[in-house]
Amino acid sequence: MINAEIITIGDEILIGQIVDTNSAWMAVELNKIGVNVHQITSISDEVGHILAALKEAEQRADIILITGGLGPTKDDVTKKTMAQYFGSKGMVVHQDSLVVIEDFFKKRGLPLTPLNAAQAEVPDNCEVLLNEVGTAPCMLFEQGHKIFVSMPGVPFEMKNLMLSKVLPEIRKRYELVSIYHRTILTVGIGESFLADRISYIENELPSYIKLAYLPKLGLVKLRLSCTKDTTEQIIAEVEHFAKRIEEEIPEYWAGNKDVDIEKAMLDLLQKHGLTLSLAESCTGGYLSHLFTQHAGSSAAFLGGGIVYSNQLKKQILGVKEATLNQFGAVSEETAKEMVEGAIKNFGSDYAIAITGIAGPDGGSIEKPVGTVCIAVANKHETVVQKFLFNNKRLQIIESSAIKSLHMLLTLLKKNKVY
Amino acid sequence: MINAEIITIGDEILIGQIVDTNSAWMAVELNKIGVNVHQITSISDEVGHILAALKEAEQRADIILITGGLGPTKDDVTKKTMAQYFGSKGMVVHQDSLVVIEDFFKKRGLPLTPLNAAQAEVPDNCEVLLNEVGTAPCMLFEQGHKIFVSMPGVPFEMKNLMLSKVLPEIRKRYELVSIYHRTILTVGIGESFLADRISYIENELPSYIKLAYLPKLGLVKLRLSCTKDTTEQIIAEVEHFAKRIEEEIPEYWAGNKDVDIEKAMLDLLQKHGLTLSLAESCTGGYLSHLFTQHAGSSAAFLGGGIVYSNQLKKQILGVKEATLNQFGAVSEETAKEMVEGAIKNFGSDYAIAITGIAGPDGGSIEKPVGTVCIAVANKHETVVQKFLFNNKRLQIIESSAIKSLHMLLTLLKKNKVY
Structure with a gap:
C-alpha cells in the first residue's frame, strides 16, 4: 500500500493557538483513494527542524504532504529550506502565480506590496501546482519515486489544492487500488449498541469487505469498503450487505450518501x-x-x-x-x-x-x-x-x-x- | 529552554476520524508554565512505530507526553511496548488503580470484566500517576533526566491528569522560565499590510521579545512573547511595545485579550x-x-x-x-x-x-x-x-x-x- 505522511509547519499548532483540522481532512481524502496515512507530524518553522522532519518522513513514506509555513511574512524560511533540501540552484518567479497574486490584489483594490509579490518566487526545481484561490504557492518536488508537496495551511486553499491538483497528481503517479466505499448514515443509536445489533451481519462479511464505524456526537456513519479492485460483482456484493444492514435498523437509518x-x-x-x-x-x-x-x-x-x-x-x-x-x-x-x-x-x-x-x-x-x-x-x-x-x-x-x-x-x- | 514532545497513538487520527484537539490543549498548558512544545507526532498503534517514535522523541526533547493507545480493547500493545522500551522486568497490578476501576464499575452497576481489571496492570518500573476519573492508567517512566508520561486519550481524563498530576510533576522536576505573552486582536487589515504598518516598531524589538502574526480569515492576532524570565520590568517592556502597536492601528484594534x-x-x-x-x-x-x-x-x-x-x-x-x-x-x-x-x-x-x-x-x-x-x-x-x-x-x-x-x-x- 502507498504510504503518505503529513507534516504541518508552523508554531500556531505547537503553541496550541490553532487545532490542526487540516490533517484529519487530508487523511480522509487520502484514505478514500487508497493511500494510507502513516504519520502526522507538527513541527516549528526552523530550518533544522524542517530538514530533519523531511528526512525522517522520506525514509518512511512515498508521499510527503506539507502544509503551512507559507504566507507573506514567513514563507521565506520554508521555501529556502525546501530549496536547500532538494538542492535547488536558486529561486525563480513563477509567472502564472504572479498573475494570480496581482489579480488578487487588483480585485480587492489593494496595492501589491513587495512582500506579496515575492510569494510568486519558488525554488527553480519544483513544479508549481497553481493555487487559484490564494497567494501562497503550492510546490511539488520529486525525489526518486517519492513526491513532496508543500501547500499553504489556510484550510480552504489547501482543500482546493488537494481536490483539484494534489489528489489527481497522486492518482496519476501511483498505481492505487480503487476502493469501493458505501456509506450508511445512522442517527440516534450509540456505536456499541449498533455494533451489537448488526454483529450477525458483520460476521458474515467476506475478508475483503471491511466495515468501519465512524462515530460523531449522536451519529454513526458506517462505511463498507472493499479492498479488492472494484468490479461490478464487488459493487453488487457490497450493496447487498449495505441493504441488509439498512433493513436491520430502519428507525436509525438516515441516508446512503457520504454526506452530513x-x-x-x-x-x-x-x-x-x-x-x-x-x-x-x-x-x-x-x-x-x-x-x-x-x-x-x-x-x-x-x-x-x-x-x-x-x-x-x-x-x-x-x-x-x-x-x-x-x-x-x-x-x-x-x-x-x-x-x-x-x-x-x-x-x-x-x-x-x-x-x-x-x-x-x-x-x-x-x-x-x-x-x-x-x-x-x-x-x-x-x-x-x-x-x-x-x-x-x-x-x-x-x-x-x-x-x-x-x-x-x-x-x-x-x-x-x- | 525545556522542550516537550507530544506523541498521540492510535489510528483514529491517522484515518481522519477524529481531529486531535488534545495536543493543542496540552500545548497551551505547557506553554503557560514555560515548556516549549517542539513537535507533535501522531502514530499508529503498531509496536515498531511506537518504538521508533519514542526513540526519535527522546533525542530531541526532555519531556515526552504520550496520549492514547490505552483502553480495555487496545492498551495491551502500548503497555507492552513501553515495558520493552524502558526495559521492564514484567507487569504488576497497581492496587490503587484497581480500586478505582472496581469502584467505577460498581457505581455504574456493571460487571467488572477481566479485560477491565487488566487495566490496572502496569510495567514494574513505572511510576503510576493515579487516574481518578477513568480506568486507563497514567504511567511515568524516567530515563536519565528525561521523563515519559503515557496518558489515556479521552480528553477529560487527559485534562484531569495533566492539571492535577503531570504539570505539577514537570514543575517539580525542571527549572522553568515563565513566559509573558501579550495579545493584540486586529480585524479588517491583512497580514502583509499590518506587517508593513508596524514594521518600524517591530524593528525596535529587543532580541528577547518576539512578535508573532497569527492570521485567520479577516483577522490577525498579534502576539508579543518574552522569552526571558518574567519580571515586572519585562512585563512593562512588553506592554510598552504592545501599546505602541495599538496606537499605530486604532481603526483595526479589536481587543487585548487572547479571545475570539x-x-x-x-x-x-x-x-x-x-x-x-x-x-x-x-x-x-x-x-x-x-x-x-x-x-x-x-x-x-x-x-x-x-x-x-x-x-x-x-x-x-x-x-x-x-x-x-x-x-x-x-x-x-x-x-x-x-x-x-x-x-x-x-x-x-x-x-x-x-x-x-x-x-x-x-x-x-x-x-x-x-x-x-x-x-x-x-x-x-x-x-x-x-x-x-x-x-x-x-x-x-x-x-x-x-x-x-x-x-x-x-x-x-x-x-x-x-
Whole structure:
C-alpha cells in the first residue's frame, strides 16, 4: 500500500493557538483513494527542524504532504529550506502565480506590496501546482519515486489544492487500488449498541469487505469498503450487505450518501417539495448554520428565529407570556408553542424548535445544565421531547441539534417522506 | 529552554476520524508554565512505530507526553511496548488503580470484566500517576533526566491528569522560565499590510521579545512573547511595545485579550450594558452561532432572525415588498431595512444585518456570487456597505461575519464604546 505522511509547519499548532483540522481532512481524502496515512507530524518553522522532519518522513513514506509555513511574512524560511533540501540552484518567479497574486490584489483594490509579490518566487526545481484561490504557492518536488508537496495551511486553499491538483497528481503517479466505499448514515443509536445489533451481519462479511464505524456526537456513519479492485460483482456484493444492514435498523437509518446528515435531510425535503423553518434558543444559530452551509439549502430552508431572549420568543414566535411564566423558557410547553409558532408565522411545512440550558450557568436543581426540550412539527402534528445531556456547552448545543434532526427524520418517516 | 514532545497513538487520527484537539490543549498548558512544545507526532498503534517514535522523541526533547493507545480493547500493545522500551522486568497490578476501576464499575452497576481489571496492570518500573476519573492508567517512566508520561486519550481524563498530576510533576522536576505573552486582536487589515504598518516598531524589538502574526480569515492576532524570565520590568517592556502597536492601528484594534473577536465584542457590549440583535440572510445563523457558543452571551445577545426567504425578511423584519422588488434581496436598501427592522422589532441597542449571495448558484452579472451587503446600526445611525468577496461559499459566509464585526466595532468606537 502507498504510504503518505503529513507534516504541518508552523508554531500556531505547537503553541496550541490553532487545532490542526487540516490533517484529519487530508487523511480522509487520502484514505478514500487508497493511500494510507502513516504519520502526522507538527513541527516549528526552523530550518533544522524542517530538514530533519523531511528526512525522517522520506525514509518512511512515498508521499510527503506539507502544509503551512507559507504566507507573506514567513514563507521565506520554508521555501529556502525546501530549496536547500532538494538542492535547488536558486529561486525563480513563477509567472502564472504572479498573475494570480496581482489579480488578487487588483480585485480587492489593494496595492501589491513587495512582500506579496515575492510569494510568486519558488525554488527553480519544483513544479508549481497553481493555487487559484490564494497567494501562497503550492510546490511539488520529486525525489526518486517519492513526491513532496508543500501547500499553504489556510484550510480552504489547501482543500482546493488537494481536490483539484494534489489528489489527481497522486492518482496519476501511483498505481492505487480503487476502493469501493458505501456509506450508511445512522442517527440516534450509540456505536456499541449498533455494533451489537448488526454483529450477525458483520460476521458474515467476506475478508475483503471491511466495515468501519465512524462515530460523531449522536451519529454513526458506517462505511463498507472493499479492498479488492472494484468490479461490478464487488459493487453488487457490497450493496447487498449495505441493504441488509439498512433493513436491520430502519428507525436509525438516515441516508446512503457520504454526506452530513443535515444535507441528507435537505435533499429529502427538497425531493418532496417540502420546506423547513427553525426556532432556536439554546442552539443559538448552530442548527441554522448546519443547514445553510450547504449550497442550495434555500430550496428547502426558509429561515427562522434565534430567540435567545424571552421577548423574542413572544415577538417572533408568539409564545404566550403565561406559558413562559408558568412553565419557564426551558419547558416542553414552550418548545411546543415555539415550533407551532414557527409553522404558523414562517409558513413552512415542517419546523424544529429547541430550548434548553447550555450552561455553564443558568442551571437549577429541577432544570440542570444540559436540560433541553425539542419539538418538531408539521401543520397537523407536534412531537415534543425533553432531554438531559451530560456534557459541556458546545457539546450540548451540538447534541441538541443532532437529536432534533433525528426527531424530524422520525416524523418525516411517519409521514412516508423518505 | 525545556522542550516537550507530544506523541498521540492510535489510528483514529491517522484515518481522519477524529481531529486531535488534545495536543493543542496540552500545548497551551505547557506553554503557560514555560515548556516549549517542539513537535507533535501522531502514530499508529503498531509496536515498531511506537518504538521508533519514542526513540526519535527522546533525542530531541526532555519531556515526552504520550496520549492514547490505552483502553480495555487496545492498551495491551502500548503497555507492552513501553515495558520493552524502558526495559521492564514484567507487569504488576497497581492496587490503587484497581480500586478505582472496581469502584467505577460498581457505581455504574456493571460487571467488572477481566479485560477491565487488566487495566490496572502496569510495567514494574513505572511510576503510576493515579487516574481518578477513568480506568486507563497514567504511567511515568524516567530515563536519565528525561521523563515519559503515557496518558489515556479521552480528553477529560487527559485534562484531569495533566492539571492535577503531570504539570505539577514537570514543575517539580525542571527549572522553568515563565513566559509573558501579550495579545493584540486586529480585524479588517491583512497580514502583509499590518506587517508593513508596524514594521518600524517591530524593528525596535529587543532580541528577547518576539512578535508573532497569527492570521485567520479577516483577522490577525498579534502576539508579543518574552522569552526571558518574567519580571515586572519585562512585563512593562512588553506592554510598552504592545501599546505602541495599538496606537499605530486604532481603526483595526479589536481587543487585548487572547479571545475570539466576537467574545471580545460581547464583553465590550456587556461592560457598557448594551444589547445586540442580528438579521442574517446569507450567513444563515453562522454569526449567531459565533456569539452564542460563548458562555454568558445572553447578557448582551438577544437573538435575531434567520431570514433566508423574502417572506421572512418581510415578516420578521418588516422589509418592504417595494424595496425587495425595486432593489432586490441583496441590496444596500434591503440591508438597511433589515438592520433597522432588527433594532425596532427586537429592541436591541445595536444590530447587524447581512444579505448576500454565498453561492455557488444565484449570482448574476450585476450581482455575482460573493456580493454581500452589510448594515450595522444603533437607534440613531445606520451604516451600510457593499462587498464583493472573491471566495467559496463557506468563506463568503465567514468573511461576511468577520467584516460585519469590524463594521460594528467601528460604529461602537465612533460612539465611544470601548
